Amino acid sequence: LEFRRVLSDLSSGINAEYGGTLMGTAIGTCFGYWLGASCFFFALAYFCDTKISAIEVLSLCGYGLFGTLLCMFLSTLLMASASDLFFYATWGVLGVSSAVRMGYIFLERTAVRKQGVTVAAIVASVHLLFILYLKFVYHKTYEAAAKINPIHVR
Secondary structure: OHHHHHHHHHHOOOOHHHHHHHHHHHHHHHHHHHHHHHHHHHHHHHHOOEOOOHHHHHHHHHHHHHHHHHHHHHHHHOOOOOOOHHHHHHHHHHHHHHHHHHHHHHHHOEOOHHHHHHHHHHHHHHHHHHHHHHHHHHHHHHHHHHHHOOOOOO
C-alpha cells in the first residue's frame, strides 16, 4: 500500500514535482555521503597508518550503502508509519552488519591495534548515524507530505 502511494504520488501531476525534488535531493545526499565519507575514511586511515587504498575505501563505502538502501526500502515498503520497530530491526540487522564489516576491514588493515579499534569504531559509527539521518530527514519528510496530500490512497 505504501509503495503504491509512492508510485502514484510520483506519477501524479500534483505531487510529481515535490516527489521528484525529494528523490533528487535524497540521491544527491547519498552520493555526497559516499564521496565525502570515503574521503573522510581515507584521511582517517592515512593518519592512523591503515594500509588501504582510496579505491578500496570507495568500494567499502559503496557496498556499505547497500545495507542502508535495503533497510530504508524495506521499512518504507513493508511497514507504514505506524511502527518504527520494523525500521530499527532492519537497522539493527542490515545496518549494523554492513557497518561492522566496514569497521572490521579497517581494523584488520591497521598495524597498531589501538588505532585500528579507533578507526573501526569511527567508521561504523559514521555509517550507522548516516542511516539514522536518512530515516529522520527523508523518511519523516515523505510521511509528512503523504499526510498533507493523501491522494490516491486505496
